[in-house]
Amino acid sequence: MALKHMKFITSILSIGALVAAVTAAAPARAENYDGAKIFLGTAATIWLLHELNQKEKSKSSKKEAKKKEVKKHAHAPAHKKAAPPRGHAKPALPRQCLRDTRRQGLVMGQGCLNRNYKAVNRLPNACRTVFRANGDRRNGFQYNCLSARGYALARR
Numbered sequence: 001m002a003l004k005h006m007k008f009i010t011s012i013l014s015i016g017a018l019v020a021a022v023t024a025a026a027p028a029r030a031e032n033y034d035g036a037k038i039f040l041g042t043a044a045t046i047w048l049l050h051e052l053n054q055k056e057k058s059k060s061s062k063k064e065a066k067k068k069e070v071k072k073h074a075h076a077p078a079h080k081k082a083a084p085p086r087g088h089a090k091p092a093l094p095r096q097c098l099r100d101t102r103r104q105g106l107v108m109g110q111g112c113l114n115r116n117y118k119a120v121n122r123l124p125n126a127c128r129t130v131f132r133a134n135g136d137r138r139n140g141f142q143y144n145c146l147s148a149r150g151y152a153l154a155r156r
Contacts, residue, residue: 106143
């Protein structure tokens with residue numbers, strides 16, 4: 001942003017120097033053209049500033065167009081999981097393994113899952129947790145995490 005300001009200040013100074021050079025180089029005559037010089041100098045300054053502004057606008061519009069083009073081809077955000085393809089449904093989790101803990105909410109116990117669920121080794125590691133039950137530390141899976149990844153409870 002500071003670079004834009006520096007370009008603007010530099011252009012103003014160069015325009016001022018140009019106007020000063022034009023007015024100083026004019027031969028001294030008996031006629032007075034001060035009004036015309038001021039008018040032409042102002043018109044030239046306005047025209048140059050307009051051209052600089054148009055150039056900056058075209059650069060920024062090209063950048064925006066490039067950003068939009070990149071957004072068109074961007075992939076879906078990482079936090080949204082796609083639904084599993086049909087025919088590859090995940091087996092339902094056994095309802096009897098669901099426990100309600102005070103601190104961690106709903107948890108599926110590891111031991112119960114080992115006894116009642118074939119695909120324990122396929123459950124996502126990101127959902128693993130350690131919880132307390134009857135004063136002991138137990139391993140298990142956060143139910144909210146599992147359900148967010150497409151796992152559901154059995155109906156009975």
